Amino acid sequence: MIRQHFIFLLILLNIVACSTQEQSLQTASEHISNQAITKFVQEIGSDKYLGRKPFGKGEELTLNFLQQQYEAIGLEPAIEGSFLQPVPLVKVMGAVQGAARVSSLKAEHGWSVFDDFVAFSRRLTPTIELNNSQMVFAGYGIVAPEYNWNDYEGLDVKGKTVVVLVNDPGLNSGRKDFFTGEAMTYYGRWSYKYEEAARQGADACLIIHEDKGAGYPWSVVVNSAAVAKVYPVVKNDYINRCKIEGWINAEAANQLFSSLDLDLNQLRNEAASGKFKGLNMDAEVNIQLHNNWEKDVSHNVLGLIKGTDLADEYLFYSAHWDHLGIGKPMNGDSIYNGAVDNGTSLAWMLEIAKAFKAMPVPPRRTVVFFSPTAEESGLNGSAYYADNPIFPINKTVACINNDLMLPFGKCRDVMITGYGQSDLDDLVKKQAEQQGRYILPDPNAHTGMYYRSDHFSFARVGIPALFARGNNDHWEHGQSYMSEKEQYWINHCYHKPDDEYEPWWDVSGVAADARLLFRVGWEIANMEAYPQWKAHSEFKAIREKQFK
CATH class of the missing domain: 3.40.630.10 (Zn peptidases)
Structure with a gap:
């Protein structure tokens, strides 16, 4: 009998404790x-x-x-009496000089900055140039061993300009078991594509924009490119990155590919098929960019309970x-x-x-x-x-x-x-x-x-x-x-x-x-x-x- 009363008391105390905590959570939520x-x-x-x-x-x-x-x-400072964690960064102000010139045996294209393309560079170098840089189409620009995928296989892109599609092959495949279907993997991020192109030895990487694959309209690309870029400070001043990173407007890309007797929509489908092979585009690009930069320290803010x-x-x-x-x-x-x-x-x-x-x-x-x-x-x-x-x-x-x-x-x-x-x-x-x-x-x-x-x-x-x-x-x-x-x-x-x-x-x-x-x-x-x-x-x- 005593044991039963003890168990009952424990249950009752637990109910009271849960009720008290719920009341406290409700009261706190009202703040x-x-x-x-x-x-x-x-x-x-x-x-x-x-x-x-x-x-x-x-x-x-x-x-x-x-x-x-x-x-x-009433938060406490998280860092030795301070709320601030110093973060060393470099702010890079880049300015494209004039139009980009794209030439082939069949056509000449003058790309207007912001309307047709944007370009920037992490390299802390005053003048950065692409001079008659051969263009290479590398599909989605992805090397993903776990998916048995390598868009760069058989391609020589060293010292060249890589042109790649936005997002990853799962986007337009119609298959949930291919990459992760429509859900983008990290391989679909622009940041990855620039990193991979640099690892492959390319001088430049230009991503073809389209609204669905990017998740935002061209105006967002333009507005982000029009302000100074901020990057972490690194010892080598980004000399290991591509000279130029950037985007091409979908319309400008379509015109370029058409002038080369290439169908960009067809290539997009082929690039997602698993049977795609990259190709030289028989085109060259010229871009000049001037960089100014300043190294400084920004701050994270951390407080705690x-x-x-x-x-x-x-x-x-x-x-x-x-x-x-x-x-x-x-x-x-x-x-x-x-x-x-x-x-x-x-x-x-x-x-x-x-x-x-x-x-x-x-x-x-x-x-x-x-x-x-x-x-x-x-x-x-x-x-x-x-x-x-x-x-x-x-x-x-x-x-x-x-x-x-x-x-x-x-x-x-x-x-x-x-x-x-x-x-x-x-x-x-x-x-x-x-x-x-x-x-x-x-x-x-x-x-x-x-x-x-x-x-x-x-x-x-x-x-x-x-x-x-x-x-x-x-x-x-x-x-x-x-x-x-x-x-x-x-x-x-x-x-x-x-x-x-x-x-x-x-x-x-x-x-x-x-x-x-x-x-x-x-x-x-x-x-x-x-x-x-x-x-x-x-x-x-x-x-x-x-x-x-």
């Missing part, structure tokens, strides 16, 4: 505020911050403001602080404010920090709120952290990241970019159901977004990483409404001066996602086990090596 999100984005997305380009006055103002926010919330008995283990939330700065004027405006990209996500992260601080007891694990620099120029700030971590990688249990959180209201879906990669999906699903929502794998996985934001820097070193937000199914107006709104924003605001706060914004969806991912993070920060990669994940083996 996440639409008004606070709006106020923050109005400030950080204003002209005052000069588009938040790394280096200079824009960075100084941004870092001061973010540190004030961290201090006001110290854990209790598992304080030497770490959960990260991340949202980058930078944007494109001041660039090519559009409709009289040259400040690229980045209110959505990434002001809304910064607000999301800081509201989650407020919720953690509102809990009556700290989490078991330490929670780090990480705002990296230079995401827009290639995840440089988060990559620097991953390669120079403040906290041990094998003690960092997970990263929850966000980017581009749209201000159109609440969504029924929780879209997971990179769905199926890790156990984190299952934790999100549980909390989504509590909000009456459902999980949606990214329907635009062909754009490769899992490789395009800061969670990827954590994933590539083995840390399970999540990128999740409501995005596709508006709570009141449905999917078609949200699809129309998202497409409008991508076409008219993404990487443009029009990415500004507007009075009509509805940030209730950002707040709902903050409440959901606060609860996900609270569970991760307190549970016994580490989240794990799924068996098929490309990152699983990296993680396993850390525990051998």
Whole structure:
């Protein structure tokens, strides 16, 4: 009888504890505020911050403001009394001199910069030239042993200009078992294609743009090329990279291939067939580029809430602080404010920090709120952290990241970019159901977004990483409404001066996602086990090596 009473008491205490924790989580979630999100984005997305380009006055103002926010919330500095991790970078200002000249036995083409092509160079050299550089078509420009794939097989590209297709062969194959079907692999990223061309000894790599494969229109390519590029500082000043990296507009590419009696659409199909062989294009290109550069130090921002008995283990939330700065004027405006990209996500992260601080007891694990620099120029700030971590990688249990959180209201879906990669999906699903929502794998996985934001820097070193937000199914107006709104924003605001706060914004969806991912993070920060990669994940083996 005594034993039965004891068991009953334990059950009762457990019920009371669960009820008390749920009440605490609910109360803490109420600290996440639409008004606070709006106020923050109005400030950080204003002209005052000069588009938040790394280096200079824009960075100084941004870092001061973010540190004030961290201090006001009560976060502790993560780095020996400081919130700032120095990140050595180089800013390269490149200017193409005149048109690019492309010549063959049958035709001459004068490519206008921005209209027909863009070109840039990482090499810290004042003048960079392609002089009658032979052009070679190399399919998708991919060498992927695990897929038994080599677009460069049998090609001599040393000292030549490689022309490649955007994305990877799975995109237009119609097969789910080929690469990863329409979901882009890392081999489809422009960054990989430039790296591989350099490894093959090419002098230049030009990617043929098309909207579906890239995931954005030509205007995004132009706007990104029109501002200074930011890269990590390296000892060899990038002499091992191609002289020229760039893009060709689809129309200009079609005209070139037609003049060579080549059908680009047919070649695209052949390149995805597995039977493709690269070819010399019987054309030569001339491009001249002038570079100026300056080496400087930018900064990541890290604050934390110290854990209790598992304080030497770490959960990260991340949202980058930078944007494109001041660039090519559009409709009289040259400040690229980045209110959505990434002001809304910064607000999301800081509201989650407020919720953690509102809990009556700290989490078991330490929670780090990480705002990296230079995401827009290639995840440089988060990559620097991953390669120079403040906290041990094998003690960092997970990263929850966000980017581009749209201000159109609440969504029924929780879209997971990179769905199926890790156990984190299952934790999100549980909390989504509590909000009456459902999980949606990214329907635009062909754009490769899992490789395009800061969670990827954590994933590539083995840390399970999540990128999740409501995005596709508006709570009141449905999917078609949200699809129309998202497409409008991508076409008219993404990487443009029009990415500004507007009075009509509805940030209730950002707040709902903050409440959901606060609860996900609270569970991760307190549970016994580490989240794990799924068996098929490309990152699983990296993680396993850390525990051998």
